[in-house]
Amino acid sequence: MAEDTCEVEGCIGTGRITRGMCSKHYQRWRATGTTDLISGRVERPCAVDDCDRPFRTRDLCAMHYARLINYGSTEDPRNRPKPTCAAEEPCNKTATAGGLCGTHYARRRKHGTTAALPKKPIRTESPCSVEGCTDRVRSKGLCNAHYQQWRKPPKPEPVPCAVEGCPDPASQRSTRGLCSTHQRRWNQTGSTDKPVRKRAECTVDGCTEPNHCRDFCKRHYERWRRSGDPLAAKREVRRPRLPEALVGVTEKTCSRCKEVRALVEFNKRTGTPDGLSYHCKYCAARMPSATKQRERYQNDPEFRRRTAERLKAIEAGKGPEWKRQRNRESKLWHNYRMTLTEFDAMSEAQGHVCLICKRPPYGGRPDARKQYLSVDHDHVTGKIRGLLCDGCNISIGHFSDDPERLRAALAYLLMHAPEADAA
Numbered sequence: 001m002a003e004d005t006c007e008v009e010g011c012i013g014t015g016r017i018t019r020g021m022c023s024k025h026y027q028r029w030r031a032t033g034t035t036d037l038i039s040g041r042v043e044r045p046c047a048v049d050d051c052d053r054p055f056r057t058r059d060l061c062a063m064h065y066a067r068l069i070n071y072g073s074t075e076d077p078r079n080r081p082k083p084t085c086a087a088e089e090p091c092n093k094t095a096t097a098g099g100l101c102g103t104h105y106a107r108r109r110k111h112g113t114t115a116a117l118p119k120k121p122i123r124t125e126s127p128c129s130v131e132g133c134t135d136r137v138r139s140k141g142l143c144n145a146h147y148q149q150w151r152k153p154p155k156p157e158p159v160p161c162a163v164e165g166c167p168d169p170a171s172q173r174s175t176r177g178l179c180s181t182h183q184r185r186w187n188q189t190g191s192t193d194k195p196v197r198k199r200a201e202c203t204v205d206g207c208t209e210p211n212h213c214r215d216f217c218k219r220h221y222e223r224w225r226r227s228g229d230p231l232a233a234k235r236e237v238r239r240p241r242l243p244e245a246l247v248g249v250t251e252k253t254c255s256r257c258k259e260v261r262a263l264v265e266f267n268k269r270t271g272t273p274d275g276l277s278y279h280c281k282y283c284a285a286r287m288p289s290a291t292k293q294r295e296r297y298q299n300d301p302e303f304r305r306r307t308a309e310r311l312k313a314i315e316a317g318k319g320p321e322w323k324r325q326r327n328r329e330s331k332l333w334h335n336y337r338m339t340l341t342e343f344d345a346m347s348e349a350q351g352h353v354c355l356i357c358k359r360p361p362y363g364g365r366p367d368a369r370k371q372y373l374s375v376d377h378d379h380v381t382g383k384i385r386g387l388l389c390d391g392c393n394i395s396i397g398h399f400s401d402d403p404e405r406l407r408a409a410l411a412y413l414l415m416h417a418p419e420a421d422a423a
Helices: 023-032 062-071 100-110 144-151 181-188 217-228 281-286 290-299 300-317 320-336 340-349 391-397 401-416 420-421
Strands: 251-253 261-264 266-269 278-279 374-377 384-389
Touching: 266 281, 278 281, 290 300, 320 340, 320 374, 340 384, 374 391, 384 391
Parallel strands: none
Antiparallel strands: 251 261, 266 278, 374 384
């Protein structure tokens, strides 16, 4: 059987032949209208009159091709006449489904015909048959409220509890005519009387307080929780240590009225060296409250100006060195109850060197980050033992201030010293 060949002159292509052309020449003819090879893209206009858009498929542009597929014509569907309703009675509405408008289409689906049905007669509203009630009838000649009363019989009156003096009604589940509370007591104890519950006493000998937790009263439980022993002595309250210069002082000068008064005439205040306020109670009573000061600052422009000038003058005389000194004094007093004068006296007595290594802070390096020694104190009693460099202070802290561990470390170093190896 002879194979079909392309009819284009000079082409010997075989295989799939469409319209007497091979695949290559058929694609050229479909795209350009000729089988000749044309360099560049050929733009052909749409076959529809007065349309300058390039063709896409079937000699039509994309818009007219879409109209042809969707509506069967290249004409604009907006310009086509809209069909009218085809109902039996005259109707000028546009047909939407089945050649009918929405109204007639709904009638045909519901009743099987597009003709209008006769209207139902209007029902006359009769009043409720109960005398004096003007509401409309719902059922059985009664309004809604009276019909519900007739439909649901009234509840029986509650029976009071059999226990004398109990205002609660008897429970429907109780076979003894008791309310839920007395029935529960009867089930648990066999009596309707309220049970008396007596709390167990503390297990510590001689203590009659009620049990709080773990068989201990509240006082012995707190002791057991802190130390593991309910009979442990009460922990001693550690009070701040006063500077030596304030020990035995019974009077103080008020910073406001400049009068010398007894210490009992000053209010207590934490954070001060002696634990008392700087001004006496009489001056404190006459001083304006913080709330009045804030109100005056908000409402009085002259007071705001004077306050701002006063604060600027104070800040102008305080440099970075003053702030560092102030912070140092605050930390010394807060941590060790030590004044800066006492610290300087102790450092001068030591020669400004560490008591252990006899070196200045940080070994005297020129780039030292710290200029002062550290305060070494007993963590149990709070007693200050001396001034050390940071290295020695941290080292004895790692040994937990234990002399036995320090002696063991010394023996260990002496045992592995070079002189011991040479011997």
